[in-house]
Amino acid sequence: MRTLILTIGLSVSSTFFLVAQTKKLLILGFRDSIYSKILGEKREILVHLPDTPADEFAPDQKYPVIYVLDAGSYFQTIAAISESKGGGSGNFSSPKVIVVGIVNTDRMRDLSPTHWPNPPLVPAGMAASSGGGEKFLGFIEKELIPHIDSICPAAPHRTIIGHSLGGLAAINALLNHKGLFQNHVVLDPTTWWEKESWINSVKSKLTLADYSNTSVFLAIAHSVDKSLSIEALKTDTNLRTLPMRSELNFDQYIKSIIGAHPLIYQSKYYPDYDHGGVALPGIIDAMGFIYNFYGISFPFPGFFAPDYSEDGKLAAHYEMVGKRLGYKVAPPGELINAVAHELMGSKQFDRAKKYLDLNLKNYPNSYKSYEAMGDYYKNLGKKELSEGFYKKAGGMKGR
Incomplete structure (x- = not known):
């Protein structure tokens, strides 16, 4: 047990038990x-x-x-x-x-x-x-x-x-x-x-x-x-x-x-x-x-500059991490999602789409991948596509 x-x-x-009644362990x-x-x-x-x-x-x-x-x-x-x-x-x-x-x-x-x-x-x-x-x-x-x-x-x-x-x-x-x-x-x-x-x-x-x-x-x-x-x-x-x-x-x-x-x-x-x-x-x-290979030095603030050209760096890093660990390691979905939304906020939609597609590829069973894509098309004013992704996300979330 x-x-x-x-x-x-x-x-x-016994003193501990008295304290434990009022304190969160x-x-x-x-x-x-x-x-x-x-x-x-x-x-x-x-x-x-x-x-x-x-x-x-x-x-x-x-x-x-x-x-x-x-x-x-x-x-x-x-x-x-x-x-x-x-x-x-x-x-x-x-x-x-x-x-x-x-x-x-x-x-x-x-x-x-x-x-x-x-x-x-x-x-x-x-x-x-x-x-x-x-x-x-x-x-x-x-x-x-x-x-x-x-x-x-x-x-x-x-x-x-x-x-x-x-x-x-x-x-x-x-x-x-x-x-x-x-x-x-x-x-x-x-x-x-x-x-x-x-x-x-x-x-x-x-x-x-x-x-x-x-x-x-x-x-x-x-x-x-x-x-x-x-x-x-x-x-x-x-x-x-x-x-x-x-x-x-x-x-x-x-x-x-x-x-x-x-x-x-x-x-x-x-x-x-x-x-x-x-x-x-x-x-x-x-x-x-x-684990000295695991951490990544994220290239702030240059990463979000419109002329940044190394968008494959994150995926390549986690591919290397996976080789060292001996099994596939995808870039953390929350990290990629945050990057994509930051890029959308600065109107860099083409770059944002690359990261959203990466999450869809790596996390096809997560409602958040589809929800984020809905956000993308909403920002572009493409209501029908946006609602389609939101509907897909809602159905997956309710399972």
């Missing part, structure tokens, strides 16, 4: 669960749907999905950032997205790729259950993603975000489950797992398959003594510097092959943040990177 999640917290007191999403046959247990998930209004031209539109590991730590943060970048305060630098947080049961088991019972730098006994990473990714691929696709308007474009062991799981998905995710946000990952033997055994897969249209963002924290420089760290042999050294080694390897093998890659070193603190700035930067 799904229950609402409140942004102010999952555990509440902010809704972040809903809680859901799925029984996994692969894992042999019930798994809890948190789901956030885009809060900004859907484009009225495409009320059934679908959205990319971000899968968040360690949901208890990062789900709310990522949901908030996605809202800000996907329409909040007029910011459309990213698409509107669905955010799915996977709540932990046995974190060590699920996020580690192999069994390593006694790793150094880890409290004794903590890694006893390690090595369930393949089963966990199998659960995501074969059970969780189909479940999300069945209950949410999910598009076939997915991102995984993980920190520490979660980052290692995201790398495992990249190398051993190619195509499961298009974007991999890897925040200070545990690449030192098995003293780097695991990462060294699988990283060459990046050279053996086509990773075009696949992106990786790697955030590296300064997790050693501040007095130790990056250059000094590279030749250090102390066990306590292994975690950071292993990340730098992985980063260097990817950069060494990137010219010959297509992978959209960016890494960033955060000298002022430690392992725990790097997640937030890393997430913010990653969200900008993985």
Whole structure:
């Protein structure tokens, strides 16, 4: 049974209920669960749907999905950032997205790729259950993603975000489950797992398959003594510097092959943040990177000048966006509609018609496409044509 999640917290007191009677609550999403046959247990998930209004031209539109590991730590943060970048305060630098947080049961088991019972730098006994990473990714691929696709308007474009062991799981998905995710946000990952033997055994897969249209963002924290420089760290042999050294080694390897093998890659070193603190700035930067192709720099005010000649620019931009996302993305109907009406207001009817025709082509099942065309012919004084489109729009609206 799904229950609402409140942004102010999952555990509440009697005082909260008294306040809630008089205050309107902010809704972040809903809680859901799925029984996994692969894992042999019930798994809890948190789901956030885009809060900004859907484009009225495409009320059934679908959205990319971000899968968040360690949901208890990062789900709310990522949901908030996605809202800000996907329409909040007029910011459309990213698409509107669905955010799915996977709540932990046995974190060590699920996020580690192999069994390593006694790793150094880890409290004794903590890694006893390690090595369930393949089963966990199998659960995501074969059970969780189909479940999300069945209950949410999910598009076939997915991102995984993980920190520490979660980052290692995201790398495992990249190398051993190619195509499961298009974007991999890897925040200070545990690449030192098995003293780097695991990462060294699988990283060459990046050279053996086509990773075009696949992106990786790697955030590296300064997790050693501040007095130790990056250059000094590279030749250090102390066990306590292994975690950071292993990340730098992985980063260097990817950069060494990137010219010959297509992978959209960016890494960033955060000298002022430690392992725990790097997640937030890393997430913010990653969200900008993985969708850096989405936003369009609209050419105000020149666009509405009568001599503007690049009317194909908007359609071409969203055609490129669709290629990057892996499915057709039409220019937002509301945007095209607003452009057309602005052009009609300045008597540029030929240009306006191009945009109205574009909406009719992309959104033939929306009454607003026909209503706008009715406005066009009304402005031209062609009453019969105008009324015909208005009638068509009215019939569709009443369905």
